[in-house]
Amino acid sequence: MQVAFRCDASLQIGSGHVMRCLTLAEALRLRGHTCRFICRDLPGQMAERIESSGFAVTLLPAPDGGFVPGAKAPFHAQWAAVPWQTDATQTRAALAADYDWLVLDHYAFDAQWEKAVRPAAARIMVIDDLGDRSHMADLLLDQNLGRQAADYDGLLPDTAERLIGPRFALLRPEFEAARAQSLARRKACGFALRHLMIFLGGMDLPDVTGRALAALAADLPPSVRQITVVMGPSAPCLGSVQEQAKAMPIPTRVLVGVTDMAALMAEADLAIGAAGGTAWERCVQGLPSLIVVLAHNQQEGAEALAKAGAAMLAGAAADAALGKSLCDAVVRLSRDPIAMEAMSACAAKVADGLGAARVAVAMEIPVQLRRASMADAQTVWHWRQGLPQMAFRSGANTPLADHLTWFQHALSAADRRLFIATNNGIALGHLRLDLHAQGAATVSILLAPDARGKGLGLRLLARLADLARDEGLHHLVAEVHPSNASSRALFLAAGYAETGHANDYVHLSLPLRGLQTPDPRVI
Numbered sequence: 001m002q003v004a005f006r007c008d009a010s011l012q013i014g015s016g017h018v019m020r021c022l023t024l025a026e027a028l029r030l031r032g033h034t035c036r037f038i039c040r041d042l043p044g045q046m047a048e049r050i051e052s053s054g055f056a057v058t059l060l061p062a063p064d065g066g067f068v069p070g071a072k073a074p075f076h077a078q079w080a081a082v083p084w085q086t087d088a089t090q091t092r093a094a095l096a097a098d099y100d101w102l103v104l105d106h107y108a109f110d111a112q113w114e115k116a117v118r119p120a121a122a123r124i125m126v127i128d129d130l131g132d133r134s135h136m137a138d139l140l141l142d143q144n145l146g147r148q149a150a151d152y153d154g155l156l157p158d159t160a161e162r163l164i165g166p167r168f169a170l171l172r173p174e175f176e177a178a179r180a181q182s183l184a185r186r187k188a189c190g191f192a193l194r195h196l197m198i199f200l201g202g203m204d205l206p207d208v209t210g211r212a213l214a215a216l217a218a219d220l221p222p223s224v225r226q227i228t229v230v231m232g233p234s235a236p237c238l239g240s241v242q243e244q245a246k247a248m249p250i251p252t253r254v255l256v257g258v259t260d261m262a263a264l265m266a267e268a269d270l271a272i273g274a275a276g277g278t279a280w281e282r283c284v285q286g287l288p289s290l291i292v293v294l295a296h297n298q299q300e301g302a303e304a305l306a307k308a309g310a311a312m313l314a315g316a317a318a319d320a321a322l323g324k325s326l327c328d329a330v331v332r333l334s335r336d337p338i339a340m341e342a343m344s345a346c347a348a349k350v351a352d353g354l355g356a357a358r359v360a361v362a363m364e365i366p367v368q369l370r371r372a373s374m375a376d377a378q379t380v381w382h383w384r385q386g387l388p389q390m391a392f393r394s395g396a397n398t399p400l401a402d403h404l405t406w407f408q409h410a411l412s413a414a415d416r417r418l419f420i421a422t423n424n425g426i427a428l429g430h431l432r433l434d435l436h437a438q439g440a441a442t443v444s445i446l447l448a449p450d451a452r453g454k455g456l457g458l459r460l461l462a463r464l465a466d467l468a469r470d471e472g473l474h475h476l477v478a479e480v481h482p483s484n485a486s487s488r489a490l491f492l493a494a495g496y497a498e499t500g501h502a503n504d505y506v507h508l509s510l511p512l513r514g515l516q517t518p519d520p521r522v523i
Contacts, residue, residue, distance in 0.1 A: 005103045005105070006037075011043050011044040014201050015203065016277045019202075036056040040060040040063070045059065074109070084109055084110075114126070127170075131151040135156055167358065168355040174262040175265075177353075196227045196330065199273050203232060210240055211322055216327050220249055227245075265282060270340070279311065283350040290330070292326075295317075308349075367428065376427065378404070381403045416432065416433065443461070469512050475509065475512060480508065481505055
């Protein structure tokens, strides 16, 4: 595939959008695909970093500084620094050739921009965190904890696939590689707080780092023996932080342009960090965190992390007493290893570090859902053959004639919905809703033999949940034989919770509002 990325970094935007796009580009390159970047020449742009990673980058012209967004523009339109029409025209010119995918990671643009650029790409993928504007996309990724697919209802075409939650977080492979060692080290150390890490993103415009160091210098817990500060080379407060570090009462190092963040996180006992993309990196490592909201769009994710027990919300960058709040929290946690252990365990459940690979697969195998017809009946029967009897209440070896009769009846039944998942017209799986009273339905899923083991099951269950919402349903249930471990794990990963056993089957339930956090252990 030929994939183009449109994303920006700047002193205002920060570096996170470019960094997560680089992570996805690297995952795609490992799978044999070609990627390139299109970025605007803004103060703090990261063209050099992109090129050093081995990707071509085109810099759009620097803005003239006279752009004023219109009244109906997206909330972050100013981040583009030029009118969306200008950006769309320049982006199309930079693309020059047709691409299989255009990946947009930019809060400044919405469906208008995407419609204008669409002729240059077969498909458009949008990476978003806000759910505050419409998109003309084929695939949307929102990796935030607490986000629900329903948050994008009415903002996407009905055919668009949604990848929702930290299970799809775009993290470099070294975080997953260091996960086991990181978790084991903390356990062996009894979750003592000796090494504190501070990383507030590449820019840290509000100088939260300096405020935290100032407070810690005056009231440092005796157990803390080392502080590691990480900053970007363009951070405006870098010089002052370096001077503060020299005056700290314990060894405090300031690292710039770090390339192995996973190793640093594995060495740390507690982190002070932002509620953006690095929060998922810390979760993979099981690193307890004090999180700071640097921008209003991080508030919801920060609260979700705190609610999940994966971090403590220390406050927002605008809080005048933030430095003291951070210091007080460090002091409390230094005296409470039980709380540190609990936070580590909860964090490790949020993300597993395999999200980039999952997203790459979703781009390679785009999935569409359509209503089933009798032309699908025999195909579904063949898919059933060879599976264990316990996979089906009626048995896997139902005679073809009986199956065709049942299928024809099911297609016309008012209380059943049958669907076929396809990729470019090739059938991948069969999904079914059996409607009950009071807005509930039982879910069934069957993958084609060639589609198994590719992570499609979770995506299809998510699509089925979207369809169920469209039907006005508020609750889904599933029944799985206790010995069917893979199916049981799939439903748990999709957010279903076990509600008991009946008639030799495990019963699982999924509310369609207030979805539970997916289990990150299941690929």
